[in-house]
Structures are given as C-alpha cells and as structure tokens.
Amino acid sequence: MSFNKRTKSRIISILLILLLVLATGCQAEAPPETPEEPEVNAPLVINMGGGPVGAATEVLYTMMLEDFTTSIENCTGGQTTGAPAPNLMGLKEGKYNLVHTISDVTAAAQAGQAMFQESGPIEGIMNLITISEHTTTWIVKADSPYMSIEDLKGKSFSPGPRGTSNDIATQRLLAEIGLSYDDFKVEFLNFADAEQQMLDGHLDAMLFSFTTYPHPSLLSVIAKEQVRFLPVPEEAISGVVSKYGGVKATVLPEGVYTLFDGTKNPAIKGIGGNLHLAVKADMSEEDAYNMVKVFAENFASYQETVASLKKMKVEDMAKEIPGIEFHPGALKYYKEVGFIK
Template sequence: MIGLKRGALAALFAALGTVSVSAQSGPVAIGTLPQGSLGYSIAAGVAQVVSENTDVSMRAVGQGGSSVFIPALNRGEIDFSTSNTFEAVFATQGTGNFEGNANPDVRVAAMLQPFEVGIMVAADSDITSLDDLRGRPFPVDYARQRLVGVMQEAVLDAAGLSADDLDGVPVPNFVEGANLLAQGTVAGVMLAPGSGVVRQTAAQVPVRFISVIEGEEAAAAVAEALPGSYVGRVEPVDRLPEITEPVDLIGYQYALLTHADADEDTVYSVVKALYENKEALSESHGSFRRFDPEDMALQVEGAMYHPGALRFFREVGLVE
C-alpha cells in the first residue's frame, strides 16, 4: 500500500464509505494502525463516542502504517488520524520517519492518553537488557511502519547500540515482527503492552517486556530524539501479564490528529465530545481509564493545534 498514488488512496477511503467532513455526506474516517493494535482500539473508541454524542458519524479505518494515513490526512483525504506527539512533530517538520517528506498541514486535535512502547521477548529468554540483543536476530527496517524503526533506533542509540549490532531481520511492521517472535525466529519485537498483538503473541508463547531506557543520560537522549517523550514506568498489574516486573519504556501521549483545512466547528464538536465523555471512552476500551480531559491540550514543542480545538480548550480554561 506504500506505493498507492493520491487518487488511488482517495478511492480506497471512498470505497470504505468514508469522506471528508467538508462533504458531510457519510462516515468520517480516523486513519489508524491495523486491527489488533492498541492504536486501532483507541481510534475505534474515539469514533464510537463521537458518533454517539455529536452529529458526526465516525469510523476507524486501519491501514498498514502512518506512512499511508498521515500523508492522506495532510492532503485532506481523511480528516482525522491517531498517532503520537513526536510523530505529529516529525510529520509537520519533515523529520524522523518523515525525513524529507514534510506534511505541513497536520494539526493536533487533542491528546488522548499516556502510552508506552518497549521491547517484548519470550518469557524464558535470557535477555534482560538491550545489551543482551547484540548479535541476536531482531526485526529491523519496518518498511510500512517507519515510526517503529525510529523509536527502536532511539532506544538503541541511547544504549550505545545500533542496528548493526543486531542480526537484522527486515519486517514490514510490528505485526510481522510479533509473528516471528511467536515462531522463535527473532529474539524480540517492539510493541505496546496491553495491545491485541501482544495478547495474540502471548497465546502462542509466554512473553515479557524489558526496560529500554536505563539512566538519566539515556532518558535525555531518547527525549531529544522523540520530542515530547519521557520515561514511562509500567508496573505489573493483573491486566498486563506481559509485565512481570517494573520496566521503563518509551512514554508519550497518544493523540488525535487532524489537518489545517478540517472544518473548525467539526473539530470543536469532536474535541468537546471527548472532553465530556471520559466514562464512555473508558467503557469503549480499558486503556481510556488513563485518559484525563485536563491533559487534552498538553503542549509539545513543534506540534500545532487546530483552531477548532483551541477554541474549545480556551472555553474550558485549558489554554489561554
């Protein structure tokens, strides 16, 4: 799908029954990661709550990766997507996984919830740190999800490693990486605890996460590479059996994105519905238990909010 031309991609979304909000003639798409990912579950929860509490009919549309749906968002072929704070910066500025391919019309609609990503290994593996990955077969490239590769590169660099220190196994996305882990072909994979892909993998082979940020210097290096990120400590809880001990992962805010030309009133209505319906969001997916309406307008240097979102945030006192 990476090679789709603009017209073909627009036709794809049209075939799925989704349109731009400017047309107001059918469901509005939220471009997101494939079904089974935590990103898809978050987008589906947003779509459900917005559809039930506004005049906007919204649906999640899973795609191969952000390299597909964020350019479509920038062009106005879809009006919303899910992603994260640093990808919003990368896309807008043409850096990171969008190096040389700026998408200047991407805007933030709202921060949705804290999110953590790290490296998952087999439970019986002898791997306890990033350094133990030296010489091991490990997913690389992520041709359809370049952002995963950028995050992996950030934690490896901070630990004094690079892809050259791994026995790299090219994969298109984290789903294939997880499949290879279940088969015993690779030593680990970068994933988000609590996601459907993690549960599916754990059903085939017991898994656990390891810390990927160790020490203040590593934390500072990761924060510089991934704007708006931080050390996300994840503690063992019953609902996350893959977390067998406290681990430090890449933490960041997952966000709802839109584009500069999206209808201001529509963006306002969407953000308002999310702000006023935390309970419904939590019922749609457990991860929204961590959603805090007061954090919806958190500032990240380099990320720009849509005017419709800012109008609502000013009304409720989240921004001046």
C-alpha cells in the first residue's frame, strides 16, 4: 500500500500524538504533599544541684525552677540540696546540668586544687548567672570571753556543712594565722542546726567565712541573743586573696544586722566572692539563653522573697567573675538587654 506525502504526514502526526499520550499516562502520579509538622523544641530536663538545707537559696531555686518549667517550652526539672564541691563533681559526671556554686570553689575545681586535687581539674565550667556577693561573718555570744579567733582554741564552732565555701575559706584563713581545725572542736552542721546549737549553748561560735549577707541563720541568732563580731586578721585576708582564685577582699557593710540591743553591726573586713549558677560548655546556646531570660524577667519576685538579693540589681546577674567565663547563650542575652556592653 502506498501513501502520498500528505497522508504520510498525517499518520506521523497521529503516531506522535499517541506516543505523547502513552508517555504521559505511564508517568507515576506524584505522591500527595505531606503537611510540614511544626518544629518542637528538644526537651530541656533540668537536673539541678542546689544549695545546702536551710539556706536562702533553697527558696530561690524552688521559685526559679517553677518559672523555668512554666515559661520554657518542653522544660521539666527539679533540684537536689547540696553544696558547691559535690555539685561541681556532679556537673562533671553528668549527674547535674545546672549547679549552685561559689566562685572560690569553682576556681578550685578549674585548677584541681583543694578537694579537687585527687580527681583533677574540671574542664568546661561556665557561668550562667552571677547572684549575691559573699563575705566573712564570725560571731560569738557577747557575754563570752572570746575576743579573737585565737581565743577560741579548744572551743567548738561550726563553719557550716563540709565542702561548702564556708568550710574551705575557714580552713584557708586559719592556715594564714598558723591554726587549723585540729586546734578546735569543729562541727559540720547545716545552717539551721548550727543556729539552734548556738542558741542552745552547744556551740561557742559560728564561723561563716564565705557567706551571703544578711544570712538567715545569723539573723535568727542575732534576733534572740546579743552577739559579738570577731575581727578577721588583715594578714589572713591578704594571704588568702593572693593565693587563691575566685576570692577577693570584701567588707560586711555597716548596719546589715540589727543586734538584740538595737545597735547595728560595724563594718567588718573579710574575704568573699560570688554565688553563681554554673553549667557545662556543652549546654545548648538556646537553653542557656532561655534560662537567663526567665531569671531576669522574674528577678523582682525573687528579690521580694530572698533577703540577700535586696542589695542586688537585675543587671548584677551579668557581673563577670575573673577566670569563669559566661556561657555563650547567657552572654547573648546580657548583650541584647545591655547588661554587658
């Protein structure tokens, strides 16, 4: 059968159309588009090593954690009462991811000194929030014969719980004046028990060598008994400050405490540093930022409840502690709001 050119052209066109239809029909249908799921922040579970039993920080951290868990998406957590040294060991071991600590103990952990000598330096500790300043407050009853620390040799005192900054600082100050715990009867008591034993006459002194002010337990004793503040030898102050990181010369301001007879405390020189909240460097920037933001936004309510915060301004939470760097997430927030220029 023969076709003329015109017929051939039509046949070719029809075949091309058929091939195109077949090719289109053989294509797999595109799967229906799946709607994108909204992004969900990774859960933040806060395991906090808190402060000692009976300390003002116990109330502060309870309020703070409640604010964290209600204000930060997918955030849960709680605190275990503790002390700076074991808290930092817990941070190192992964038991905690947020800890209460004090600048002198943090510096010792970084350097592998004091109670960290055997375990070695702890790396990656970063400051999150700087809280209250600490200083030295040594008291005896006013009707006692003790006028100096040397007069207490052979007598009983409490430096608070073992492993706290009070404990470490007391040992350091005593060493600078040629004394040690062996020269005294030392009772490692939580603050509430130290307070009660002082009032009951079972303790001759409370030597809180690196503590917040006003301290709740000292306030309680001073409200019920006339006390005397023991001086801290200046050579002991300068010796400790020159040897250890995270420590500075401080002064308990005049008038912080109203004594039983209505008079005010004198200004008292001592050593001190800062209470602060620490995290590890591997905490996400977002989590660190969010915690700092919530703390700042709720600072006024903390200040109303915790006496030691009344002397602090919200921007003081960005005060730098020499040798202890801020976490990048904290630093980001502090720069955003102008706390750090």
